[in-house]
Amino acid sequence: xxxxxxxxxxxxxxxxxxxxxxxxxLPFVAVGVTSRMWVPSLPGRVAFHWDxxxxxxxxxxxxxxxxxxxxxxxxxxxxxxxxxxxxxLSASARRAAAFWTGSAAGVAGAGxxxxxxxxxxxxxxxxAELGGWILALMASAFYGALPFLLLPAPKPQRPEPVEPLExxxxxxxxxxxxTSAPSLVAVALAIAAAAVVTALVTARSGEWSGGxxxxxAVMAFAVLxxxxxxxxxxxVDWRGLRxxxxxxxxxxxxxxxxxxxxxxxxxxxxxxxxxxxxRSKPGGTAVLLRSxxxxxxxxEGGHRYAVSVxxxxxxxxxxxxxxxxxxxxxxxxx
Amino acid sequence: xxxxVDESSPLSxxxxxxxxxxxxxxxxxxxxxxxxxxxRELATSLRVNVHTVLRAYGRxxxxxxxxxxxGRGAWVSDDAGPGLVAVNELVEQLVAQARKLGMSTADxxxxxxxx
Numbered sequence: 001x002x003x004x005x006x007x008x009x010x011x012x013x014x015x016x017x018x019x020x021x022x023x024x025x026l027p028f029v030a031v032g033v034t035s036r037m038w039v040p041s042l043p044g045r046v047a048f049h050w051d052x053x054x055x056x057x058x059x060x061x062x063x064x065x066x067x068x069x070x071x072x073x074x075x076x077x078x079x080x081x082x083x084x085x086x087x088x089l090s091a092s093a094r095r096a097a098a099f100w101t102g103s104a105a106g107v108a109g110a111g112x113x114x115x116x117x118x119x120x121x122x123x124x125x126x127x128a129e130l131g132g133w134i135l136a137l138m139a140s141a142f143y144g145a146l147p148f149l150l151l152p153a154p155k156p157q158r159p160e161p162v163e164p165l166e167x168x169x170x171x172x173x174x175x176x177x178x179t180s181a182p183s184l185v186a187v188a189l190a191i192a193a194a195a196v197v198t199a200l201v202t203a204r205s206g207e208w209s210g211g212x213x214x215x216x217a218v219m220a221f222a223v224l225x226x227x228x229x230x231x232x233x234x235x236v237d238w239r240g241l242r243x244x245x246x247x248x249x250x251x252x253x254x255x256x257x258x259x260x261x262x263x264x265x266x267x268x269x270x271x272x273x274x275x276x277x278x279r280s281k282p283g284g285t286a287v288l289l290r291s292x293x294x295x296x297x298x299x300e301g302g303h304r305y306a307v308s309v310x311x312x313x314x315x316x317x318x319x320x321x322x323x324x325x326x327x328x329x330x331x332x333x334x
Numbered sequence: 335x336x337x338x339v340d341e342s343s344p345l346s347x348x349x350x351x352x353x354x355x356x357x358x359x360x361x362x363x364x365x366x367x368x369x370x371x372x373x374r375e376l377a378t379s380l381r382v383n384v385h386t387v388l389r390a391y392g393r394x395x396x397x398x399x400x401x402x403x404x405g406r407g408a409w410v411s412d413d414a415g416p417g418l419v420a421v422n423e424l425v426e427q428l429v430a431q432a433r434k435l436g437m438s439t440a441d442x443x444x445x446x447x448x449x
Binding site: 168169239 | 335336337338340341342368369375376378379381
């Protein structure tokens with residue numbers, strides 16, 4: 001690509017990011033403008049929950065609701081701007097961040113606009129009819145699809161084969177590295193915090209029940225499950241490739257050396273594997289801690305194994321060398 | 335990080351392991367606070383005696399490059415970096431040169447204090 005074409009492409013990507021930022025900002029602006037216009041005219045309380053028959057069964061003060069929606073949409077906008085402006089974020093991570101922050105902004109905006117708008121139209125909280133506006137509330141959860149689609153899709157990258165490491169006679173090698181996923185750590189901490197808050201609130205209210213215990217137990221299990229994938233150790237040695245959870249001390253993925261056919265380095269995308277953690281699909285198994293650089297190992301039978309690891313060239317080259325040496329020595333024995 | 339040991343090398347296996355950790359810290363491949371593999375696991379991976387790895391880790395701990403604690407394993411010291419590694423290398427050269435001249439370690443320490 002020529003220099004001029006690259007500049008043009010960069011300008012185009014920048015314009016798309018600006019547009020995506022404006023879309024994420026729209027709910028914040030809408031909440032800000034309508035809060036100023038509507039709060040003076042609204043009755044003290046706003047309809048906030050409807051039962052199955054469409055009757056209002058929950059209300060909330062207008063002022064605090066507008067502030068909450070403003071704060072939530074501002075936080076989503078701030079997070080979205082950081083993701084859009086972060087220079088080293090991969091295209092797929094940026095798109096994912098745009099979706100989630102956009103959807104958070106959309107939900108925050110709809111959480112104010114629909115209840116407050118319906119209450120203003122009806123004149124009182126009790127007379128506000130939800131009707132078809134429930135669809136708007138549901139659709140707001142997917143508002144992030146707009147900035148997602150505005151951003152350019154990541155360019156598909158082919159895996160690159162690696163040259164096996166040159167190991168001398170009498171030389172052996174091993175690779176070991178601890179890899180962590182900050183996003184999974186954050187999710188585990190968030191669930192743990194929710195479990196603690198739920199336990200404290202339930203204990204204070206004195207309404208502890210079997211359901212509360214089960215709910216907290218489920219959250220505790222979720223914390224352990226997510227945390228198990230948050231920090232792993234990747235090892236390559238004479239046994240093959242191993243990925244072990246540091247918290248649970250269990251192997252998440254094992255590829256014996258004698259089954260390794262060849263190794264590559266690749267850009268691994270969570271979207272291709274259905275998410276983070278230990279993933280399986282026909283013909284493949286992965287331990288993904290993030291989208292980004294990783295190893296791709298093809299084993300006998302064609303099954304492929306993908307592992308997130310920083311600077312995957314070294315472990316991939318070592319695994320390739322050890323596998324070649326193992327095949328060479330097994331041929332000598334036959 | 336990648337570890338390579340060569341049994342035919344004039345350097346002992348422990349020295350080879352320690353040198354590679356020092357080089358990784360000096361190059362920034364191993365960052366401050368980063369965990370090293372447990373000694374037993376590294377020994378199994380390299381197919382060496384666990385005491386070989388412990389000797390390497392002990393040497394690095396004495397140089398201040400890593401810290402070790404029972405039950406917590408080994409990790410790169412907070413103040414370890416290219417500077418510390420370079421100073422350690424200079425100290426080794428200084429002591430080696432001093433020994434050639436018949437000076438004791440205590441003599442060298444007195445000279446360093448006066449400097």
